[in-house]
Amino acid sequence: MNSNIHIQAILDASHDGIIAVDRDSTVIWVNKNAIEILGLPADIVGEKITRYIPNSDMLRILATGKKEIGDIATVLNRQIIINRLPIIVDGEIVGAVSTFKEITDVQKMEMRIRKHYMESGLEAKYRLEDIVGCSQAIREAKAWAASFGKTEATVLITGETGTGKELFAQGIHLVSQRSAGPFIAVNCAALPGNLLESELFGYEDGAFTGARRGGKPGLFELAHGGTLFLDEIGELSLPIQALLLRVLQEKKVRRIGGERIVPVDVRIIAATNRDLEQQIASGQFRSDLYYRLNVLTLEIPPLRERKEDIPDLVWSIIHEVGERRDKAIREVDPAIFALLEQHNWPGNVRELRNVVERMVLLCQSDRLDASDAEFFVSKIQRVRDRPQPGESEEAMLIRKVLEETKGNRMEAAKILGMDRTTLWRKLKKYGYNGTRR
Numbered sequence: 001m002n003s004n005i006h007i008q009a010i011l012d013a014s015h016d017g018i019i020a021v022d023r024d025s026t027v028i029w030v031n032k033n034a035i036e037i038l039g040l041p042a043d044i045v046g047e048k049i050t051r052y053i054p055n056s057d058m059l060r061i062l063a064t065g066k067k068e069i070g071d072i073a074t075v076l077n078r079q080i081i082i083n084r085l086p087i088i089v090d091g092e093i094v095g096a097v098s099t100f101k102e103i104t105d106v107q108k109m110e111m112r113i114r115k116h117y118m119e120s121g122l123e124a125k126y127r128l129e130d131i132v133g134c135s136q137a138i139r140e141a142k143a144w145a146a147s148f149g150k151t152e153a154t155v156l157i158t159g160e161t162g163t164g165k166e167l168f169a170q171g172i173h174l175v176s177q178r179s180a181g182p183f184i185a186v187n188c189a190a191l192p193g194n195l196l197e198s199e200l201f202g203y204e205d206g207a208f209t210g211a212r213r214g215g216k217p218g219l220f221e222l223a224h225g226g227t228l229f230l231d232e233i234g235e236l237s238l239p240i241q242a243l244l245l246r247v248l249q250e251k252k253v254r255r256i257g258g259e260r261i262v263p264v265d266v267r268i269i270a271a272t273n274r275d276l277e278q279q280i281a282s283g284q285f286r287s288d289l290y291y292r293l294n295v296l297t298l299e300i301p302p303l304r305e306r307k308e309d310i311p312d313l314v315w316s317i318i319h320e321v322g323e324r325r326d327k328a329i330r331e332v333d334p335a336i337f338a339l340l341e342q343h344n345w346p347g348n349v350r351e352l353r354n355v356v357e358r359m360v361l362l363c364q365s366d367r368l369d370a371s372d373a374e375f376f377v378s379k380i381q382r383v384r385d386r387p388q389p390g391e392s393e394e395a396m397l398i399r400k401v402l403e404e405t406k407g408n409r410m411e412a413a414k415i416l417g418m419d420r421t422t423l424w425r426k427l428k429k430y431g432y433n434g435t436r437r
């Protein structure tokens, strides 16, 4: 086999452009990609490179014998990234080789690498259409989310735990221009401060500097080109808030212990179930960070304010559990819906999901009925007899009286000795909008 043809075939198979010169700067090898990217004539081999590229950087390599890695240049309106290396034989510079590729190719590869690392559930899968609920509140939230998706602005999603904030964040990502990029969710409450800091910003492994690429990229770097969802943002410590603010302002991250500054292109969606304004007032949250995050706000109402979503949610959970556990429920006793609508759902959809899942598992037939809901009846009984988290004595009293009057507000107002509008106002304040009469 002719070894020159063989080598040429190998060079042409490379995705990089490759061009090599001898010590007199005469081109000795070039592959198809190099000819295409640099716009050179196909028969350049044997000619001086300076004939086509007068100030070729290869001359410098021949002179210094020093390699140059990762140089960026624009050729024919395309940005390329180039490595130039001397060819050294027996300690002598006998030529130079340059390998390069288009930056868009590098970015595509980078995206694939990142996606590969994130396969384990770090990709968004919920689209806005998948968010269940026909209440006006949910329909409006979905419409807002769809329009927020068209922008690049930071979104702050507020709502109690389990209301579906992360689903909305995924949905926004998937309708945005970044949908092909990564979606990374971080729960700021789940990790202690110093661990969270290294998760978010990454770290440089000092011991390996130069020797090998040590350290670890942070989630900001991994989310490059995509969306970073920061859940429970209200839990961030003040020092991390300061770091986050800097990244948002400068769009660059510096790994812990590192010198290098890495530009990142990340859209932030933050979520909180806390009252950030109150946290600002008490000095626990930086107001400048709040204003950066709170460009667009999406409020997800608690389930107790949209109980009309319960049947749809129940059916969607039944189908999902059914698929997973190979259990088909075809009918639900209407009494079950009525029962579920009585509860206040402090844990929102997550709590509903747990309850329905349990009912499905207990169910012996293909019809959910009262017997499958006994545990739930005793649960709400227990809950009723004590104030719920955050519920005042007054709120509990109102709730109990309303239960006695079966939701009749006129009668309840009479028993409580308050006029109707006061009761209305208090019901609104305590979020008891479910019982309407």
Ligand SMILES: Nc1ncnc2c1ncn2[C@@H]1O[C@H](COP(=O)(O)OP(=O)(O)OP(=O)(O)O)[C@@H](O)[C@H]1O
Pocket (backbone or CB within 6 Å): 130, 131, 132, 133, 159, 160, 161, 162, 163, 164, 165, 166, 167, 168, 231, 271, 273, 313, 316, 349, 350, 353
């Ligand atoms: N509208 C909805 N349709 C379908 N599933 C929902 C809906 N809302 C919430 N869920 C389900 O409820 C659970 C909680 O949702 P999610 O994690 O998005 O809530 P969250 O508000 O981010 O909660 P937390 O603040 O505790 O992190 C998930 O299992 C999710 O699939």
